[in-house]
Amino acid sequence: MGQTFAQKVLAAKAGLPRVEVGQIVDVEPDVCLSHDNTAAIAKTFAKIGVERVKNPDRFVIVLDHTVPASTEEYAKGHKEIREFVAKQGIQAFYDVGVGVCHQVLPEMGFALPGRLIVGADSHTTAYGALGAFSAGVGRSEMAALYATSRIWLKTPASFRIDVRGKLQEPVTSKDLVLKIIGDIGADGALYKSVEYAGEAIEAMSVSSRLVLSNMAIEMGAKNGYCAPDKKTFAFLESRARATYAPVYPDPDAVYEKLLTYDASKLGPQVAKPHTVDHVSPVEEVEGTKIDQALLGTCTNGRLEDLHAAARYLEGKRIARGVRMIVLPASREILLDAMREGLVEIFLRAGAMVLNAGCGPCLGAHQGVLAAGEVCVSTANRNFQGRMGSNEAATYLASPATVAASAVTGVITDPRKAVRGGGA
Amino acid sequence: MIEGKVWKYGDDVNTDVIFAGKYTYKPMTPAEMAEHALEDLDPTFAKGVKPGDILVAGANFGCGSSREQAATCVKASGVAAVIAVSFSRIFFRNAINEGLPVVELASGTSMIAKDDTVKIDFDQGIVTHKGKEYRFPALPREVLAILNDGGLIPHVKKTLGSAKT
Numbered sequence: 001m002g003q004t005f006a007q008k009v010l011a012a013k014a015g016l017p018r019v020e021v022g023q024i025v026d027v028e029p030d031v032c033l034s035h036d037n038t039a040a041i042a043k044t045f046a047k048i049g050v051e052r053v054k055n056p057d058r059f060v061i062v063l064d065h066t067v068p069a070s071t072e073e074y075a076k077g078h079k080e081i082r083e084f085v086a087k088q089g090i091q092a093f094y095d096v097g098v099g100v101c102h103q104v105l106p107e108m109g110f111a112l113p114g115r116l117i118v119g120a121d122s123h124t125t126a127y128g129a130l131g132a133f134s135a136g137v138g139r140s141e142m143a144a145l146y147a148t149s150r151i152w153l154k155t156p157a158s159f160r161i162d163v164r165g166k167l168q169e170p171v172t173s174k175d176l177v178l179k180i181i182g183d184i185g186a187d188g189a190l191y192k193s194v195e196y197a198g199e200a201i202e203a204m205s206v207s208s209r210l211v212l213s214n215m216a217i218e219m220g221a222k223n224g225y226c227a228p229d230k231k232t233f234a235f236l237e238s239r240a241r242a243t244y245a246p247v248y249p250d251p252d253a254v255y256e257k258l259l260t261y262d263a264s265k266l267g268p269q270v271a272k273p274h275t276v277d278h279v280s281p282v283e284e285v286e287g288t289k290i291d292q293a294l295l296g297t298c299t300n301g302r303l304e305d306l307h308a309a310a311r312y313l314e315g316k317r318i319a320r321g322v323r324m325i326v327l328p329a330s331r332e333i334l335l336d337a338m339r340e341g342l343v344e345i346f347l348r349a350g351a352m353v354l355n356a357g358c359g360p361c362l363g364a365h366q367g368v369l370a371a372g373e374v375c376v377s378t379a380n381r382n383f384q385g386r387m388g389s390n391e392a393a394t395y396l397a398s399p400a401t402v403a404a405s406a407v408t409g410v411i412t413d414p415r416k417a418v419r420g421g422g423a
Numbered sequence: 424m425i426e427g428k429v430w431k432y433g434d435d436v437n438t439d440v441i442f443a444g445k446y447t448y449k450p451m452t453p454a455e456m457a458e459h460a461l462e463d464l465d466p467t468f469a470k471g472v473k474p475g476d477i478l479v480a481g482a483n484f485g486c487g488s489s490r491e492q493a494a495t496c497v498k499a500s501g502v503a504a505v506i507a508v509s510f511s512r513i514f515f516r517n518a519i520n521e522g523l524p525v526v527e528l529a530s531g532t533s534m535i536a537k538d539d540t541v542k543i544d545f546d547q548g549i550v551t552h553k554g555k556e557y558r559f560p561a562l563p564r565e566v567l568a569i570l571n572d573g574g575l576i577p578h579v580k581k582t583l584g585s586a587k588t
């Protein structure tokens with residue numbers, strides 16, 4: 001009987017010929033990620049009473065959540081992390097300004113096919129887009145990893161999501177993943193390893209696949225895999241830190257569920273307040289007045305997302321009374337956006353361009369919402385109170401929908417929007 | 424090997440009924456948490472539970488939020504193990520890392536009723552109920568070691584401490 005991607009990676013890492021669904025393995029992850037929460041993790045680690053991190057080369061720490069520090073308390077946390085990293089000799093430390101962890105790991109070549117990656121952040125699922133097995137873990141578990149480098153994992157059952165046909169521009173992977181989450185629910189793939197496959201996935205860029213894997217956690221999944229291909233290898237060519245061996249599911253692998261979608265029939269989707277699975281076609285919420293538009297985050301803050309948005313903003317003005325925030329996922333992306341003239345398009349349209357980081361996505365700073373305000377955002381979560389006031393509301397959508405809405409001041413179907421010059 | 428009296432519940436016992444959201448931001452000791460264990464599911468549980476009792480449920484036990492207190496309060500109430508058809512991922516991890524044994528009996532738990540006695544053999548992976556044996560995938564040595572040491576952090580302390588001497 002064939003094995004799924006999850007079975008094959010976990011068996012390889014556990015040094016076993018095969019593992020069954022439900023089987024627990026004791027493994028050593030290739031990469032362990034943490035961010036601003038490293039300050040708290042380091043405190044738990046201190047309680048264990050071990051002086052040194054066992055294998056500092058396995059850890060990547062990225063400061064991204066509140067960068068640069070917006071309060072004295074955050075500044076203190078960052079300082080403690082810098083001291084911890086220096087003391088423990090952790091080389092892979094990315095200080096404020098480099099980017100959001102889920103972009104930095106792929107960009108810096110840590111997220112590789114066949115690797116096992118764990119992170120003290122729920123969107124660690126993102127690296128499945130490059131063919132890694134990557135899952136979120138708790139903070140105490142990360143502290144234990146500092147001490148032992150090992151963790152136990154349970155082999156999950158798998159879902160296969162087959163997406164046939166072609167996405168019709170301006171519909172993107174964000175609309176697709178919102179549609180899937182809306183259909184199966186926020187716990188629809190609880191604990192499962194999700195394998196995305198089919199023509200539409202093969203046609204996607206690595207950036208678009210990162211959106212699918214990033215949001216796998218929003219349907220409860222442990223992992224969200226896309227098969228590595230020529231595009232993956234090209235993306236990694238100048239980046240990969242190590243050699244890697246791609247892992248593919250067997251053709252006769254056993255899946256708990258098979259879901260099929262037709263990409264060619266899909267229109268723009270929106271997740272309404274206050275849950276990610278509260279999804280409807282954009283038509284249903286068209287005309288909803290907005291106060292803020294957020295383009296970016298680890299979900300949709302890549303160059304292709306900024307390009308998609310710029311098509312609606314070039315030569316246009318953002319609607320009166322609307323604040324538009326552009327939050328690139330990394331410094332590299334911001335540099336590319338500058339070179340390609342996108343930053344100028346955004347600024348001329350009246351948007352603000354922030355340094356790479358998380359800030360407004362989690363309501364930490366730089367664009368929090370007041371009571372009664374509405375935001376349309378390209379992020380991955382719209383839980384009540386996440387972006388500021390408990391009485392604010394966030395709609396999640398694609399970069400095209402967000403940009404088209406910023407221009408009109410109401411949620412707008414990008415298919416009906418008038419595009420700016422050039423594009 | 425443990426043997427205990429059963430408290431029996433159904434499918435989808437979520438973390439809200441195991442440990443209510445209204446308590447999650449109140450600082451409480453595990454013993455105080457135990458006083459509210461399963462409060463919204465079975466008000467008689469917290470008062471009636473005896474050390475060594477076994478909680479048995481249906482599918483998807485511990486679904487809902489990631490709150491660690493759901494595992495902490497069950498453990499602190501004296502429950503020796505939880506048997507369910509399946510667990511939510513986070514509850515399963517939290518339980519083991521808190522030192523609360525969890526048994527996944529995929530074949531079903533409907534034959535077990537409240538106040539029955541069940542026996543669990545963790546090494547062999549066998550639940551015995553009314554003379555019948557039901558198999559479950561035995562936990563590997565490493566995970567059993569975490570359970571036996573009372574949870575992840577004490578376990579790591581112990582293994583590394585003994586490694587030093």
Ligand code: SF4
Binds near residue numbers: 101298299
């Ligand atoms: S951008 Fe948002 S979702 Fe992504 S890591 Fe930062 S806070 Fe989390």
